Amino acid sequence: MGYLKNLYHDRNIIMQLAKNDFKVKYLGSYLGVFWAFVHPITMILIYWFVFTVGFRTMPIDNVPFVLWLIAGIIPWFFISEATSSGSSAILDNSYLVKKVVFRVSVLPIIKIISALFIHIIFILIAFGVFLFYSYPITIYHLQVLYFLFASIALVYGISLITSSLIVFSRDIGQIVSVLLQFGFWLTPIFWSFAIVPFNLQLFFKLNPIYYIVEGYRNTFIYQRWFWEDPLLTIYFWVVTIIIIGIGTILFKKLRPHFSDVL
DSSP: OHHHHHHHHTHHHHHHHHHHHHHHHTTTOSSGGGHHHHHHHHHHHHHHIIIIIISOOOOBTTBOHHHHHHHHHHHHHHHHHHHHHHHTHHHHTHHHHHHSOOOGGGHHHHHHHHHHHHHHHHHHHHHHHHHHTTOOOOGGGGGHHHHHHHHHHHHHHHHHHHHHHHTTOTHHHHHHHHHHHHHHHHSOSSSOGGGSOHHHHHHHHTSHHHHHHHHHHIIIIIOOOGGGSHHHHHHHHHHHHHHHHHHHHHHHHHGGGHHHHO
16 A cells, blocks of 8 residues: 555656657657557457468357457557557666666656557557447446556566576577567467367466456456456465565565666
């Protein structure tokens, strides 16, 4: 609760730094923020073309493949971008760590909020695409806020760990990139979970990102509440809280040494 109070107290400077971080990413390019949408949209179009035209993938559960893909890949874009940028939060803002009396623990939050700007726009785009395909907005869509919060909590815990360790070993950044690649292929983003043999399904469900991706699909497509999967929900939050706890302890122990190493 004390940490949440500190976040609320520093909310103005956090938002300002998040906006600055967002602008700096595209500073100097002619198209600016437009580049934030080029890569994700290109990926969606490529997967749609390969699986729909090339492999002639049929609609999954009577849902057009492009809708099924969008619902799963949008949360992944946010998790991947926020985790990558959150891992480098301290390195990218070393001047705040070394020369200014600043609450360093908010730096990962700043990176996450910066990534959140684009994610919110993609969510709105998803609503528009589903409306175009005659999928009406229902009360189930409210839980996108819940899964958005779940995504932020998970990424924040991971970022606390990785941003602390990367100060002492730059190899952590490469390890994070490799693990994100594994996470992309092991999460049912563009392939259906139904093809997984029953005896292996539990293994894939241990991936906390599975909960979020399926949650977005339950929100946009299947109209299923998150509490209808109580065991999976409990598991996700237990894992997330443990990750945040480990990240907090690690961050506090390593924080006094950041300025010396940087």
